[in-house]
Amino acid sequence: MAAEAKDFRIERLRPERLDDLVEAQNQMFADYIIPIRSSRAFFADFLRSVGGRFENVLTAMDGTRIVGYVNPVNDGLEGWIGGIGILREFRGIGIGTRLMQAAETDLLSKGVEEVSLEVIEGNDKAQRLYQRLGYQGTRKLLTAEARPSRFQGFGENPKPAAVSDILKMHQRAYAETCWQRRKPDALVHSARGAECFRVEGGFVLLRTVETNGFIPFLGVLPEKRRKGVGTALAKFALSRLHDLGAYKVVVYNVNEDEPTLRMLDMFDFKVTMKQLEMKKRL
Ligand SMILES: CC(C)(COP(=O)(O)OP(=O)(O)OC[C@H]1O[C@@H](n2cnc3c(N)ncnc32)[C@H](O)[C@@H]1OP(=O)(O)O)[C@@H](O)C(=O)NCCC(=O)NCCS
Structure with a gap:
């Protein structure tokens, strides 16, 4: 049987x-x-x-x-x-x-009271399983890649920071992001192998693993947005990764919202993977 x-x-x-x-x-x-x-x-x-x-x-x-x-x-x-x-x-x-x-x-x-999860677009079996159990898609999360390059003048002067200096900023800047970016554990964990910089109202983490560059976090406080802080941090991070010898740079699990898409576009990031975030109230 x-x-x-x-x-x-x-x-x-x-x-x-x-x-x-x-x-x-x-x-x-x-x-x-x-x-x-x-x-x-x-x-x-x-x-x-x-x-x-x-x-x-x-x-x-x-x-x-x-x-x-x-x-x-x-x-x-x-x-x-x-x-x-x-x-x-x-x-x-x-x-x-x-x-x-x-x-x-x-x-x-x-x-x-509420459970979330992510499923890679195209993993239909898993998505059906979650839908049958009552999970509903909430938004898409993107992974994207670009070539790092050197920019002159960032408009800001990022300073090295300890993770303890940016925990509060992270909490507010990442309040609307997915589980893996929003939780303080994620920041603390990423900071172990990364360089960490801050400016007034924003911060960025970057790291290389062999010739791969990563920007695990780049956050700007809500009230400091639309003033060029994010662009300055991105230019800084891409230049730094370029100087560290990274051949490509990857960002993971970023929200598919208008400001993020504009920023990815500005730096020629190509989306390599999409994930659907799903949620269910228990
Ligand atoms: C996604 C995954 C976890 C689903 O596990 P699973 O044990 O096959 O899930 P279930 O058996 O409960 O459901 C799968 C299918 O079997 C069917 N099924 C469930 N119970 C059944 C039963 N008693 N008899 C016959 N069929 C059954 C379901 O209707 C479903 O059909 P569908 O795919 O056509 O909708 C599995 O495919 C997997 O491990 N994939 C690789 C890893 C992965 O993708 N993980 C998820 C990452 S987000």
Whole structure:
């Protein structure tokens, strides 16, 4: 008889099974739209950056084998699904649905009222799963790439800053952005490997990994917008990344709104990936 979702136990990740989970994740995401190869350190790092915890991860078990997982994250009244995956041969029998329902029950018990998640455009299976469960698209998030170049004169003079100097600014500048950009953990985590600069009313983080440049954060306080501060910070960051030897520069998960699109256009960024943010009230 074919397997059914009810044949699989759902349980919390036991600490000694962490390596097995990472191994399973690598199989689950081997045919994913963007290649993701995890490791114990990578997963730990990701969890830290989104305020997640190993012990909140739920797994679907076939005997002792991990065949699926979901990673619910909570913060006050808000929850976020930080990843779900099912081994290919166990898909299409309702395990994903059960795991999502278990994650929601878990989040609800922690006082969460609204859950969000992101799905890459084109991942129709996942999007259908979320829609069936009552999630609705709220906005698009973009990943974009450009070539860094050197600009003369920024109109501002960004100064090196410690992450503690910009936490408050981040909170206000990123209030309307997605989970992975909005949470203080994300900023603190990114700042570890990045250079961090501030001006009056704005800040930027930048980093290189080999010849790839990244601008993980660029924020301007609401009342300082439309005065050229963001443009100045972008010019500064692109020049700095150019000087650091970056061949390309990537920005992740930026809101698809008019000011952001204008800014991306100004610096010849090309969109390489779109994600749909979805939300559900529990
Ligand atoms: C997306 C993903 C998690 C879905 O998991 P899943 O276990 O296959 O999900 P379900 O089985 O609950 O639902 C999938 C399909 O099976 C169908 N189904 C659900 N229960 C069923 C059952 N008891 N019997 C038969 N079919 C069933 C659903 O109707 C759905 O059909 P549809 O795709 O035509 O809408 C899985 O495809 C996956 O791991 N993909 C790779 C990683 C990934 O994309 N993760 C999401 C990132 S945002």
